[in-house]
Amino acid sequence: MDVIKAGGLTFSYPDGTKALDSVDFRAGKGEFVGMLASNGSGKTTLLKLLCGMLKPTSGTVELNGRPVGGIPPKEIFRMAGMVFQNPADQLFAATVAEDVAFGPTNMGLTRSEIDGRVAYALEAVGLKGLGAKPVQRLSFGQQKRACIAGLLAMGQELMLLDEPTAGLDPMGEYRIMELLMKLNREKGITMVMSTHNVDMVPLFIDRLYILSKGKVAREGSPAEVFNASSQLKGIKLRLPQIAELIEQMKDEDRVSFDRLPLTIGEARRELVKRMPGH
Numbered sequence: 001m002d003v004i005k006a007g008g009l010t011f012s013y014p015d016g017t018k019a020l021d022s023v024d025f026r027a028g029k030g031e032f033v034g035m036l037a038s039n040g041s042g043k044t045t046l047l048k049l050l051c052g053m054l055k056p057t058s059g060t061v062e063l064n065g066r067p068v069g070g071i072p073p074k075e076i077f078r079m080a081g082m083v084f085q086n087p088a089d090q091l092f093a094a095t096v097a098e099d100v101a102f103g104p105t106n107m108g109l110t111r112s113e114i115d116g117r118v119a120y121a122l123e124a125v126g127l128k129g130l131g132a133k134p135v136q137r138l139s140f141g142q143q144k145r146a147c148i149a150g151l152l153a154m155g156q157e158l159m160l161l162d163e164p165t166a167g168l169d170p171m172g173e174y175r176i177m178e179l180l181m182k183l184n185r186e187k188g189i190t191m192v193m194s195t196h197n198v199d200m201v202p203l204f205i206d207r208l209y210i211l212s213k214g215k216v217a218r219e220g221s222p223a224e225v226f227n228a229s230s231q232l233k234g235i236k237l238r239l240p241q242i243a244e245l246i247e248q249m250k251d252e253d254r255v256s257f258d259r260l261p262l263t264i265g266e267a268r269r270e271l272v273k274r275m276p277g278h
């Protein structure tokens with residue numbers, strides 16, 4: 001069954017801006033789903049609708065087969081959580097541990113259960129030993145990890161992440177993606193993340209939605225979506241850089257490739273095959 005499923009989702013803001021138009025979206029249990037789009041395409045709006053923070057103008061959202069509108073907020077928080085793009089919108093307690101403890105405390109757990117969950121979550125995101133630190137003293141990347149720890153401590157099965165790599169340096173981006181992939185693979189947490197980092201997508205994401213002007217422009221595996229590269233041109237997105245190189249070699253240098261490599265590893269294998277002596 002789908003953990004989250006939305007059908008015909010349309011949303012307009014009070015000022016009349018139509019941010020989403022008839023969007024169908026789903027994520028199966030344990031999937032790592034991406035939404036790739038340029039700014040202003042409706043990514044944040046869609047994530048907020050999926051976790052019930054916004055109510056659709058029309059259309060439906062179901063969490064584990066139940067209409068989100070009919071689930072008490074407290075119950076939604078046990079199942080699904082959202083990591084905001086800006087950690088300052090999310091973190092509010094004085095220390096890291098207090099912030100991470102907020103969710104479990106609200107769930108009415110005992111002190112020792114709460115402490116156990118906080119320790120587990122901080123360790124899982126690589127912030128062990130930083131529990132007593134004031135939230136503002138963390139680096140930006142550590143703040144993002146603290147937000148993720150807050151969700152982990154609640155044991156949610158679905159994480160919705162709004163551009164989790166935005167604002168990080170390249171190594172920080174890679175490490176956050178590795179953390180999310182680990183939580184996905186090892187703990188079975190269903191991941192839905194928005195991004196405009198095209199290069200990261202084929203490395204980590206199972207299935208992809210491309211949004212453009214509030215509509216789903218394409219949906220499929222990264223291979224399916226990027227192999228139809230002509231369709232990306234109209235929507236302000238490029239191919240992963242390595243795929244761009246291969247496309248140019250195909251078009252301009254007439255080197256033939258059966259399929260388009262999307263990662264450095266795939267491209268390397270394809271290119272080495274063509275080298276004399278291999």
Ligand SMILES: Nc1ncnc2c1ncn2[C@@H]1O[C@H](COP(=O)(O)OP(=O)(O)O)[C@@H](O)[C@H]1O
Nearest residue numbers: 013015017019038039040041042043044045046
């Ligand atoms: N609070 C708001 N009031 C009015 N319009 C908004 C509001 N938030 C976002 N929008 C508009 O909705 C559209 C989608 O925005 P958003 O979901 O934030 O896109 P993205 O996250 O892809 O950048 C944009 O045109 C944006 O200007």
Ligand SMILES: [Mg+2]
Nearest residue numbers: 043044045162
């Ligand atoms: Mg956004």
